[in-house]
Each structure stands twice: as structure tokens, then as C-alpha cells.
Amino acid sequence: MKRTDExxxxxxxxxxxxxxxxxxxxxxxxxxxxLSRAAEDPAVRAVLLTHTGETFCSGIDxxxxxxxxxxxxxxxxxxLRMVVEMPKPVVARVTGHARAGGLGLLGACDIVVASPAASFAFTEVRIGLAPAVLSTAVLPRVDSRAASRYYLTGERFDAAEAARIGLITLAADDVDEALEPVLAGLRAAAPGALAxxxxLTxxxxxxFFGAHASELAALAGRLGAGAxxxxxxxxxxxxxxxVWAATRFSLRKESR
Known part of the structure; x- marks a missing residue:
């Protein structure tokens, strides 16, 4: 894990x-x-969460x-609750793939900008799980019809679709250029007002966390322990x- 401040x-x-x-x-x-250190650092106005390589986050290990x-x-x-509740905004810069729990991180972030190189998928159902815990951060943001489709099928979708359904804020060809006014605005904001x-947002x-987090964690635990x-x-x-997959489906052909 690396951190640089600017x-x-x-x-x-x-x-x-x-x-x-x-x-x-x-x-x-x-x-x-x-995140804890950034939240307590008076010099930090916001967190920019990004990644190395072609994958933002592939979900749980x-x-x-x-x-x-x-x-x-x-x-x-x-x-996920920490990202949502910390008093400073968390902005995600995504130029790679996000899967499963990685989408939970994006749902928890306040602002997410992704490039055309990014792809997204709720792949849990394909490995005998369900998007339970990440729903605490995702369902309050995402269009319900889209959630039904992508939760149930595990299909991949691109950044433009992710923006359309509310999972991310903006799809941009040049992510860094798109982030410039976002970060400038955060730097210009008064810290107390920003919090x-x-x-409010x-x-x-x-x-949703207060009403459903315990129930969803229990569901995830039951599914994770299942056959x-x-x-x-x-x-x-x-x-x-x-063993349950139709012959035309292969995890070798679908990145998680």
C-alpha cells in the first residue's frame, strides 16, 4: 500500500x-x-483512491x-462503512477492472471517475455467493433494475454503463483531466463545510448500513460456508x- 500527499x-x-x-x-x-490516518490528518482535505496494474480491485482474496x-x-x-462515514471525501480513480467486493469500495466512495479501460462485474453468483455485504454501499446508489440484471447474471459492463446506472460518477477518456476540477473543488472547500x-450526501x-448491515453480513457468512x-x-x-455451469460457460473466458 502506497500513500503520497500533494x-x-x-x-x-x-x-x-x-x-x-x-x-x-x-x-x-x-x-x-x-484511511484512519488521513481522516485524522488536518492537512488532508480528501483521499484519492487509485491502483497499480490493470485491476482496481478483484474482490476478496x-x-x-x-x-x-x-x-x-x-x-x-x-x-465499507469507514469509507462512507469518514468525514473527508474519498475519490476513486479507476483505470482497470473492478469485480465483486471491489465494486463495494466504489459504491462507498463519494466520487468515482473511470476510464474506458475499466470493466465491472458482480461475479459472486458465478462462484456460489451473492453480493451481500457490498450491497450496503451499492444498493443506495445503483438503479434497481440494473442491480437486478447485474447481480443475477454476473455480466461484465463498461464504464459508460457504470455511470448510467449510478455505480460511478463519470466515465472519461482522460481520467486525470476529468479529476482536475474535482480535486480543485475539494481543495477550495472549507474543511468543516466539506464534512x-x-x-448530507x-x-x-x-x-442502509444501520438497517441492513448485520443481516447482510450474516447472509454472506452463511453463503460463504456453503457447499x-x-x-x-x-x-x-x-x-x-x-459443476452447475452450462457447457457454454467457462470461468476461463470470463475475468472475475
């Missing part, structure tokens, strides 16, 4: 290329620590999940189709 913006970089920036226990812990040492539903819930404005998400999840995670790691 003119009040703390750039936090997801930098775990060996697992495509999957949310391992270590990466999630480092991200939590960086499935190798850890298979071994029983992975991020728990409660830990993921707490990470108050964020509190996260009302629906905070209410379908064991088979789905094993098939993904072994690069084969799960």
Missing part, C-alpha cells in the same frame, strides 16, 4: 499485483490504517477464503467451470 490530497494506491489487488486481510488492514483465513463479512462491512456536505447509505461457495471458489482457483 496539496491536501492523500493519494492511496492499492498495490498488490500478485492477486490483482484482491482484498486480502493484509491489504484491507493497510487500507483501513491509511479467494485463496485466503478457500483456506479459511480470509477477510470476514464483518471486516468487509467495517471497511457537513459529505454527511451519505444519508441514504448510512441509513456452492466451496465448489465455486475451488473451480475459479482451479480454472475450470463449476
Amino acid at each position: 496539496d491536501g490530497i492523500a493519494a492511496v494506491v492499492l498495490d498488490s499485483p500478485h492477486n490483482r489487488n484482491a482484498l486480502s486481510v493484509r491489504l484491507a488492514g493497510e487500507l483501513t490504517a491509511q 479467494l485463496a485466503e477464503a478457500r483456506a479459511g483465513t480470509g477477510l470476514t463479512a464483518e471486516q468487509l462491512t467495517n471497511l 457537513a456536505a459529505k454527511h 451519505t444519508t441514504a447509505a448510512r441509513q 456452492e461457495a466451496r465448489e465455486g471458489i475451488a473451480s475459479f482457483l482451479e480454472r475450470r467451470s463449476p
Whole structure:
């Protein structure tokens, strides 16, 4: 995990290329620590969350999940809640793929700008899971019809579609150029007023967390302990189709 500060913006970089920036226990812990430090740093006006490589975040670390040492539903819930509730805006710069729990991170962020190189998918159903915990951050933002389609099918969609359905703020050919007025505006804002404005814009998400977080974490735990999840995670790691998949479908042809 890398962090560099420039003119009040703390750039936090997801930098775990060996697992495509999957949310391992270590990466999630480092991200939590960086966000906590940024929240308490009076010199920081906002956080810019970005990544190395071609993947923003591939979701939870499935190798850890298979071994029983992975991020728990409660830990993921707490990470997403932290992004939503921290008093400083979190802006995501996305120039690569986002899958599963990575979309939860994007839903929790206040502003998300993505390039045409980015792609998105709620792939949980294809490995015997459901987008349970990430729903705390995603469902308050995303069009309900689109959520039904992409939750149920696991289809990939592009940045333009992600913007249309409300998962991201803006699809832009030049992400850095598009971010310039965003970051300039955040730098120009009064810190207290900025925190108050964020509190207003996260009302629906905070209410959703309060009403549903425990229920969704419990659902994620039950599914994660089930036979379908064991088979789905094993098939993904072994690069084969799960036993329930139709013959035309192969995880080898669909990036997670």
C-alpha cells in the first residue's frame, strides 16, 4: 500500500499485483490504517483512491477464503462503512477492472471517475455467493433494475454503463483531466463545510448500513460456508467451470 500527499490530497494506491489487488486481510488492514490516518490528518482535505496494474480491485482474496483465513463479512462491512462515514471525501480513480467486493469500495466512495479501460462485474453468483455485504454501499446508489440484471447474471459492463446506472460518477477518456476540477473543488472547500456536505450526501447509505448491515453480513457468512461457495471458489482457483455451469460457460473466458 502506497500513500503520497500533494496539496491536501492523500493519494492511496492499492498495490498488490500478485492477486490483482484482491482484498486480502493484509491489504484491507493497510487500507483501513491509511484511511484512519488521513481522516485524522488536518492537512488532508480528501483521499484519492487509485491502483497499480490493470485491476482496481478483484474482490476478496479467494485463496485466503478457500483456506479459511480470509477477510470476514464483518471486516468487509467495517471497511465499507469507514469509507462512507469518514468525514473527508474519498475519490476513486479507476483505470482497470473492478469485480465483486471491489465494486463495494466504489459504491462507498463519494466520487468515482473511470476510464474506458475499466470493466465491472458482480461475479459472486458465478462462484456460489451473492453480493451481500457490498450491497450496503451499492444498493443506495445503483438503479434497481440494473442491480437486478447485474447481480443475477454476473455480466461484465463498461464504464459508460457504470455511470448510467449510478455505480460511478463519470466515465472519461482522460481520467486525470476529468479529476482536475474535482480535486480543485475539494481543495477550495472549507474543511468543516466539506464534512457537513459529505454527511448530507451519505444519508441514504448510512441509513442502509444501520438497517441492513448485520443481516447482510450474516447472509454472506452463511453463503460463504456453503457447499456452492466451496465448489465455486475451488473451480475459479482451479480454472475450470463449476459443476452447475452450462457447457457454454467457462470461468476461463470470463475475468472475475
